[in-house]
Amino acid sequence: MKRNKIENAVCVPGLRICLADSTHTAGRGTYERQGYIYSSLAGLLQLIPQEKGFLVEVHSSNEQSIVPVPGNIVTAEVITINRRFAKCQIKCIGDTVLTRPYRGVLRKEDIRATEKDRVEVYDSVRPGDIILARVLPINEVQSYQLSTAENELGVVIAHSEAGISMVPVSWTEMQCPKTYHKEKRKVAKVVPE
Incomplete structure (x- = not known):
């Protein structure tokens, strides 16, 4: 060169x-x-x-013209879910807040590293949840494929039906501190820096 x-x-x-x-x-x-x-x-x-x-x-x-590349850890908001995948909007790449979001898809088989055949999207993420995910190699042109199949990845912020921020109580559940109602999630094990 x-x-x-x-x-x-x-x-x-x-x-x-x-x-x-x-x-x-x-x-x-x-x-x-x-x-x-x-x-x-x-x-x-x-x-x-x-x-x-x-x-x-x-x-x-x-x-701000940065784009997600395979291997990046991103922060995304879950927009809609169905039985096979969750549609997300990527809001941050690492520590960089984006000026415009990118579309992401979290497929059922990319939610957990183990027992992939027993994963239910509804028991892992819900619309409005904020997740940490890793960008996978690109297969589709229109959206980025995401994975939460690591302990540090998954739901970091979720709100209960009462609109209260829930707290994690296990790897698979979050609880509303007001109503004590528990909901299933794929909870991220947030590691302090």
Whole structure:
């Protein structure tokens, strides 16, 4: 890759920039997939000299143009559910609050790591719940596939029918502190930083 020709080139999300090899490493605003470095946001390409080669970064004047990439942890709101999946709106990627949400789908088989055939969507998430999920490799063009099949992922905020924020009482239940009514959820084990 010739540095002077490619430096400050305009990138868009998903643009394949170069090979991910011993001289080119994915940095901020990029990700590596199947041996190539791709842009994860719209901006200008920067090659930062390292000891061995270059760190490939994309810098944007508006960092909000970030898009979810496979492996990202996202915060999403559950919008609708049915027997096979839950439709979600991705509100944050990591610590970055998005200016516009992205569509996500949490499929029944991606809710838990074990006993996948016994999972019920209604017993795991409900409309209005806020979840932490991992972005899976993209299969559909219109939405991102999400997974809560890790202990740290799942429902983090839920409201009871009385409109009160519920508290987790186990891995599978949350309880309303006012009415003491319990509801089933796939509860996230939130790890303090």
